[in-house]
Amino acid sequence: MKQFLTELEEAADRVTVALDALLPRADGPEARLASAMRYAALGPGKRVRPFLALQAGRLIGAEERALLRISCAIECIHSYSLIHDDLPCMDDDDLRRGRPTVHIAYDEATAVLAGDALQAVAFEILAEPDTHPNGYVRSLLVGELARAAGARGMVGGQALDMYLTEEGSADIGLITRTQRMKTGALIAFSVSAPVILTEAGKEARTALEGFAHDLGLIYQIVDDILDAEGSTEELGKTAGKDERQGKATFVSILGIEGARDRARRLAAQAKEHLAMFGREAHMLETAVDYVLQRRA
Template sequence: MENFEQRLNEHADRVTVALDALLPRAEGPEAHLNSAMRYAALGPGKRLRPFLTIEAGHLVHADERGVLRAACALECIHAYSLIHDDLPCMDDDDMRRGRPTVHKAYDEATAVLAGDGLQSIAYEILAHPDTHQRGSVRARLVERLSRASGPYGMVGGQMIDIRAETEQFDISVVTRMHRMKTGALISYAVEAATILKDVDDPVRRALEGFAHDLGLAYQITDDLLDATGDEDEAGKAVGKDAGQGKATFVTILGIEGARDRSRHLAAQAKEHLDPFGARADVLREAVDFILARRS
């Protein structure tokens, strides 16, 4: 696990350096906006989604530069979603990863615009010829990312999440909500590599299955952290779901039931990697890391 964390950190650093070069400089009368975008996208973070893209890229022998750019685009989408999620009208969080959230460090208007700007930058990165020589590959990356992060994916899931505070949803809706809210983007992290390389169907399906189960396991762990985690370790407020009477895997399955479910999904995620043998060991370790995480 120690080697794994070192590798995770190395990839995170590569993504941060690449993003630093891709994001607009904080200059001119709009410097405030660019500064807020950089604060959100370049600040501390595990860069888990980019890590999955890079490792899946290694596995299928995709071009490294394209993989790194896709990883950066994905991190921009993730960072934008966190900025907007933290807004007073949304989750109203003051702290994120141990630092003030963007609307606290800057202001609300700048936070809205910084999220909007990071979303557009993600597509600019993907669509640029440097990402892949074939335009059809770039267009496919854009199409799938917008699908995974838009109303059919992340944004739709966030809407259901908000409604879960006031409506009684059953386990099928909660599962669908998580699949959209978090799972779709984690799936995209792996899918991006298979688009860049244009792999065979069995390889694509194996990685799809892996990402699907991992994404759900990830979200169950998130729910468990909110229910049982430590505020200092998590770097953000915990215990919010129960306080809001929100339907989550933990409120529906109980703590032990949720732990069982996540262990089951983790085992299943690893089984999808069987065809790759030892070459997929890093992705197997990623599963364990995600389940064991404390923040």
């Protein structure tokens, strides 16, 4: 785990430096917008999704420069989603990663615009020739990210998540579908994008996508457990919101121990997907343990 944590930190640093160069600077009449974008995207964060992209890409021989740019695009989409999730009209949160959320640090309108602009930057990064010399490959990346982030992926999952909050009850199937879309889709893109770069075979893509879908569910189940058991100080965001809102979650349906058992079974399954890669997949396997054991 020590090596994993070192590599995770190094990957986060590399992505932060690359993002710093790609995002607009905070000057001129648009300074407030640019500042809010940079506040969200360059602030503290584990950068787990970019790490997965870098590791999956190395596993199948993708070019490092392209992987880093894809990682930056992923982080822009993730940052935009967090900005919008925290808005008063969504989860109405004042705290994210131990700091005031963007609409608190700036204002609500600036937060909306910063999220919109970060989403646009993500596609701009993928569309540029520096990401890949082949325009067809770049178009595939743009299309895949659009699906992962849109109505059939992350945004659709957020809509279902709001439905779960409003209804207060749901079966495990709907909760699983919601989280596969809301959390799992962007994680799946993180490991499938390198396959597009390398034109790796169907077997490799199926294995990596299966791994990513299971990892995305583990991530959300652990989130639900932490929301129920953790503190605001530990999490860096408001704890206990799911129960106060009467929201249907893995914990509300399965209970704490049932949710933990589901996460452990998914962890074993996620690792099985990586068997074809042998020891070369050690970092991705360790990522499963990291997500399963995380406390924030």
